[in-house]
Amino acid sequence: MQEEPYGEVFLIDKPYQWTSFDVVKKVRNALKIKKVGHAGTLDPLATGLLIVCAGKKTKSIDSYMAQEKEYTGTFILGKTSESFDLEKEVTDVSDPSDITFDLVKSAVAQLTGDILQIPPMHSAIKVDGKRVYESARKGIEVKMEARPVTVSEFEITSFENPEVQFRIVCSKGTYIRSLARDLGEILGVGAYMSALRRTRIGDFSLNEASQLTDLIEKIKARQDENL
Missing domain, CATH: 3.30.2350.10 (Pseudouridine synthase)
Known part of the structure; x- marks a missing residue:
C-alpha cells in the first residue's frame, strides 16, 4: 500500500x-x-x-x-522612526503630554473599519518587481499606493502617556506599523511601534x-x- x-x-x-x-x-x-x-x-x-x-x-x-489576524502591542507617542518601529533610529517629533485618552480613542475610531492604508517603505511589498525595503535601504524613494484594508477591532487596552497598549483585529495586508504612523499623524505628535505580538490567525x-x-x-x- x-x-x-x-x-x-x-x-x-x-x-x-x-x-x-x-x-x-x-x-x-x-x-x-x-x-x-x-x-x-x-x-x-x-x-x-x-x-x-x-x-x-x-x-x-x-x-x-x-484569514484575519489579531495582534497585541505597544505604540509610543511623541517620537517616530523611518520604519515606524525600532528597526531604525527613533527621533523626537512633539511633546505628547497634552494627549488625553479621549483624544487617542477619537483617533483610533478614525483608523477602525474599512480604511485606505499606505504600507511602510520598510516592508516586503514589491513595486516594479523589487522589494520596497531594498530600495529604502539604498535611500531610494518609492511611491507607495494606498490599499484598502479592514481593521475590525482596534482596542486600547491601556494608556499611560506616552505608551499606548493595544489589541487589533484586522484583514490580510494590514500593517500595524502604518497604524502607528497614522495614529501619530492624527494626534499631531508622531508615534512608532515599540512591540508587536501576533496572537491569532483565523x-x-x-x-x-x-x-x-x-x-x-x-x-x-x-x-x-x-x-
Missing part, C-alpha cells in the same frame, strides 16, 4: 529578532525536505504566531494567509503554538525513531 504524501502544519511562537524565513529554514533543515513555507510574514522585531506548512500542506498557505491561536527550540527537538526525536 502506497503511503500518503507527507504534509504537516506547525504553529510556532516566532522568536524576537528572527525573520520568518529564519524559522522556515530551521524547520526545513530539521525535516530534511525542501517544501516548507510560512503563511504570513512577521517582522524580525515582532513575535507571536507563525504558521509553517510542510510538504503537501504548502498548498494551504494562501488560504491561511487570507481559528489558530498563539496558545496552541510551540516554542521553536521545543519543536525542532520533537522533529529530530521523531526522525531518530524512524531510522
Whole structure:
C-alpha cells in the first residue's frame, strides 16, 4: 500500500529578532525536505504566531494567509522612526503630554473599519518587481499606493502617556506599523511601534503554538525513531 504524501502544519511562537524565513529554514533543515513555507510574514522585531506548512500542506498557505489576524502591542507617542518601529533610529517629533485618552480613542475610531492604508517603505511589498525595503535601504524613494484594508477591532487596552497598549483585529495586508504612523499623524505628535505580538490567525491561536527550540527537538526525536 502506497503511503500518503507527507504534509504537516506547525504553529510556532516566532522568536524576537528572527525573520520568518529564519524559522522556515530551521524547520526545513530539521525535516530534511525542501517544501516548507510560512503563511504570513512577521517582522524580525515582532513575535507571536507563525504558521509553517510542510510538504503537501504548502498548498494551504494562501488560504491561511487570507484569514484575519489579531495582534497585541505597544505604540509610543511623541517620537517616530523611518520604519515606524525600532528597526531604525527613533527621533523626537512633539511633546505628547497634552494627549488625553479621549483624544487617542477619537483617533483610533478614525483608523477602525474599512480604511485606505499606505504600507511602510520598510516592508516586503514589491513595486516594479523589487522589494520596497531594498530600495529604502539604498535611500531610494518609492511611491507607495494606498490599499484598502479592514481593521475590525482596534482596542486600547491601556494608556499611560506616552505608551499606548493595544489589541487589533484586522484583514490580510494590514500593517500595524502604518497604524502607528497614522495614529501619530492624527494626534499631531508622531508615534512608532515599540512591540508587536501576533496572537491569532483565523481559528489558530498563539496558545496552541510551540516554542521553536521545543519543536525542532520533537522533529529530530521523531526522525531518530524512524531510522
